[in-house]
Amino acid sequence: MFFATYLRRELRRRMRQAIFVALGLAVGIGLVVTVSSASAGVKKAEASVLSSLYGAGTDVTVTGPAPSFKAPSSSNGQASKQGTQISLTPSGAQICQNGKCENAAGQTIDNVAPQYSPMKSAEVADVAKLRDVSAVEGGLLLTDNRVSIPKDFGQAGGSAPPAPSEFSVDGVEIGRSSLGPLSAGTITSGHSFTAAEADSHVAVVDSGYATGNNLKVGSTISIDKVKFTVIGIVRQGQASSPNDVYIPLQVAQAFKAGGSAETGEVNTIYVTAASAADIPTVQHEIAKLLPHATVTTAASLASEVTGSVTSAAKLANDLGKWLAVLVLIAAFAVASLLTMSAVARRVAEFGTLKAIGWRTRRIVAQVLGESVIMGILGAAVGVGLGFAGAAIISKVAPKLSADVPSSSGALSQTQTTVGPGGVAHSLGPAAPSHTVPVPLHPSITVGVIVLAVILAVAGGLLAGAFGSWRIARLRPVDALSQVA
């Protein structure tokens, strides 16, 4: 009771100084809260970009090496034994598929090629056995290439070489909703795959592709000349670059396009690590296990994301953090100096208390109590300032955007060209990026508030500690001699 009375009266006597110290701490704390909330907002924005890029439960994606395609010979028009080729002969265009040639005029070439070299199912099992892996799912990423050869192609004065079209096909495991490419999407129409449809010719189509090709639930699409019924439309995140068509993995494996996607084989493995901390270990272990595969994580993908969202993240992390730290240090220093000066002015008082039998630690507790109260006041005002700062950022912050790679995990794309030399599959440059707007909503968590209170109290304690150090060294005889 006496402690509280003495503390309250002393703070009231030094009200201006107490307010000044508390405000100094409050500004520091307010900055910390504002910067933390902005940083959390930016991180959330980044995470939303990454999650839509990557899939909700996927921590690591493993893809086989990019396949190599031999460009067809354009000089002699000889059909090779493997693949599809179009050649120009004196009698017109000729198409050769696996060594069998026929007149190409008016034909549509529709075939499926894998986006990556295959990995054996045993390799998927090996990844699943890794210690820090909690879930694994295989996938088969394919590209459907389609070219319609005009009837007069190759004749004198005939049509120009036709432009090929392509769309991506993703074979997904059925019954795994928490992992893989469909995990981050929302079914907007129809339904996703059911266990009974594991070997059916059914497809779930991306909403963007569906709109562009007038597809809806019940429509049919052709993949490598096989008809599939659309059973659902899925909408992926704004930042993502989704595949166009999803089909059951078993069905995708049945395509033997390019002779590379054999039954049981996949070319993508989606992996969930046991915990976020295990992701680097898992990445390392998989890279060791599958040396030829490409292993990407959300973190490595994040490095490919650019734009103002990353600039804002850097700003919040670098400038904001250091600004807050500097202001906090300044506030702590001012609080410490003012406490020291207050102790210096009260030397006679503390000397008297020591003379009448007060132990040093009791006097120190009194001074620390005053400092902690100032710290708590600073924390309360600081958190308020932090909320105000976050609200201001929310209102005035410019809209953020992220430049994301157009195909998740796809380091390069296959390109199909048709020319006088024939149809050529080749590895193109990495997919171009696209820009998506990202809303920034600064968020103040309980953790940030707790941190603010801890910092402010620590600031108060630090200031009190300096004063206490002086009190501890104070000899009552010296203190009392200053009175006279």
Next chain:
Amino acid sequence: MYKLTGVTKLYQKGRRTVPAVRGLDLVIEDGEWLAVQGRTGHGKSTLLNLLGGLDRPTEGTVELDGTDLGALRETQLTKLRADKIGFIFQTFNLIPTLSAAENVEAALIPLDVATADRRARIAAALESVGLADRAAHLPSELSGGQQQRTAIARALVKEPTVVLADEPTGNLDEDTRDEIIGLLEKLWRERGLTLVLVTHDSAIARRAQRVGVMTNGRLTIHQARRSVTSRPGIRCGSGSGTFPDHREGQDGPPPR
């Protein structure tokens, strides 16, 4: 009982060593009132600090009831001050933010006295100095005399055996000075305290049982112990200087 043997206190002032107290031998009996006079800088306050355990002698021993104060640790000295010694200062040294009652209470804090007992003792202490009706007043709301009365109540509330008063009337006018000295004398007599009072004022010193004069760090006793009852009922007057050696007898301390 205080027993000082060969006490010397040296201070370092730059390169110079200044002796504040030199080779002091002194016995102060329980319940005795010793007045110490002397000019400024001749060691009066240093002697008081040594008696109060606020300072340690450079040489010699200061014993209180057989305990060598110089050999005690700081915490033990603090406890001894809390239990046995009351201080009264020239400048009152009240805590400005606390009321008279709270200032008195401050002396009971180290003793961990129960709240009910604490209240009763504070009330009794303020009553004994005639400030019962000023308990809630802040020092700034009290006159100089009332502030010193509060300081006396603070010194006495813990029921010490020794009261050390350093120029307790130095900041007071003549009437108030008489009033305070009268109060101290009354309390000393009633409670059987050992009172060591440093003063410049010969009139005040004359009221003590013994008067010592500090000159260049040495104490000369100019007046032998005498009974308070045989002391002439002098009224304090102005004037200062050393006291003549009356040697009126050695009647010992007043009854406790």
